[in-house]
Amino acid sequence: MNSAVPLTPIVHPDRGELTIEALLRALADPVRLAIVRQVANTEGEVACGAFDVPVTKSTLTHHLGILRQAGVLASRQDGTTRYNSLRRNDLDVVFPGLLDAVLAAPHNA
Amino acid sequence: MNSAVPLTPIVHPDRGELTIEALLRALADPVRLAIVRQVANTEGEVACGAFDVPVTKSTLTHHLGILRQAGVLASRQDGTTRYNSLRRNDLDVVFPGLLDAVLAAPHNA
């Protein structure tokens, strides 16, 4: 098992490519912020289909791509399911304290 | 002197009205991020005309309004000039560590 054959190879920017601007833009969307919170509140990984978001699957794919491109999420393919995890270590190195501050912020209001 | 008579009253949201989403959206723009950095690197206030940004004055006004509405900037009118300052205390209370993390981030990449 674990054949891992995505149609398009999954690319992850490395630490040196991360920018504060792309990160802020990625986190500034309500749907994406919800995604990040759900991943953060989950021990380990979250499958794409397991997210509780008020959008279509195609839109969800779009948001996950942006979060991955911004360096927020790492994705791993296993069969037909794609597992997402937070790149917490990398973010903490490049932008110390930022992710924690965002996650600690009041949810709405 | 110090007549302070703006055409439209300057409104500032209080702490309870600040949202992480509006804050992130406000900071996610390159021009606005530059504005925030310039205010943060200046002791005290910065007049509207003193900002070094690659946009027209009308566009600058627009960005300052968004930053004010998001609770990032406080504006004070003195004669014809409007002085802007960071609402550092308020931001630190509502979103602890966020502003510092953003300001500490690498300028570009």
Add this chain to the structure above:
DNA sequence: CACGTTGTTCGATGGCTGTCGTAATACGAA
């Protein structure tokens, strides 16, 4: 193989928003 599941890709669309130029407003000085 046939089917259902998972997730992506593609094209289209509507709305938001960053941008500008111009006009208008307020103030201070001459």
Add this chain to the structure above:
DNA sequence: TTCGTATTACGACAGCCATCGAACAACGTG
């Protein structure tokens, strides 16, 4: 009051982007 300065207000416009539906692709199972 007349001028110059500082800044905002008002349209208008273009580009981006979140959203969707439908089609496609890869995998697992019966």
